[in-house]
Amino acid sequence: MKKQVQPQTAGTQPAKRKARRIAVAAAPIASIEAALVVEAPAPTPPAVVVVAEVAAPESVHQVTPAERQAFRSEALELILSAQVPASTKTYSPLSHLDLINSVKEQLDKRGLVVKDERYSENRKGQQMFGHVTVQGLNGEQDMCLGFRNSYDKSMQVGVVGGSRVIVCSNMMFAGDFKALQMHQGNVVQELNTMLGKAADRLEDHYRKLQADSDRLKQVEVNPRLIHEILGELFYSESVVSEAQLRIIRGELREQTNFGNGTLWDIYNHTTEALKTTPSGLIIGRHIEAHQFYLARA
Secondary structure (H helix, E strand, O other): OOEEOOOOOOOOOHHHHHHHHHOOOOOOOOOOOOOOEOOOOOOOOOOOEEEOOOOOOOOOOOOOHHHHHHHOOHHHHHHHHOOOOOOOOOOOOOOHHHHHHHHHHHHHHOOOOEEEEEEEEEOOOOEEEEEEEEOOOOOOEEEEEEEEEEOOOOEOOEEEEEEEEOOOOOEEEOOOOEEOOOOOOOHHHHHHHHHHHHHHOHHHHHHHHHHHHHHHHOEEOOHHHHHHHHHHHHHHOOOOOHHHHHHHHHHHHHOOOOOOOEHHHHHHHHHHHHHHOOHHHHHHHHHHHHHHHHOOO
């Protein structure tokens, strides 16, 4: 049986009441993704496309025209053409292509077949985000492994397990984000160790997210509560931008895939809007949104 969640009363949560009043009119507040990434000026929405898998080249510093054509992706064209920085005594760069190939290699070693892969970039390929999906355990969501990298030292290379909703390709990431602390020494070896552990735990993360999804589906919402939630997401928590708030509003009007009147619906409207997040912030924003909604479930 679904449980009814009542919005907070005016006497107990004055801050939330204020958020409801100014959620539309207030200017967006810049948010800082603590311990994950340095906030960058918001670029134009990143290109996110489905691409085909290609074999790993012999050198990660040289990408042939044939390989670029095989990826068939404007985002990956920028990602692969970005110049890998030179190594120093304290910094050993990891190429984007090395990261992509290592992710698929670790999944392949465990018999996990990649269904598709998607990428976005920022700062002309200086920052990249990618995620690959493999067959899930139900017909609603697939297992997903998200990863990121940068050449401008704005963020650490990292990986997180999650899931992707099949009907709309919305991603779910929650906690247990793993990052390499330093880009020095044998980066590829350290990367493979980190990715191997993430791949080993992918099914566990997936099952946890299924349980979280079930919790969200049991919580009914009403227009007043929705307004309160969106005000907090934008004004109080800075999880979504003003432009993303407009996307959520459009999703609420259309209700294309989610219209059952539950917290799960609003969650997916939010993750739909988060697809426009700059690549360096995607993982952190999804984790923040997931924690925000679970606190209400």
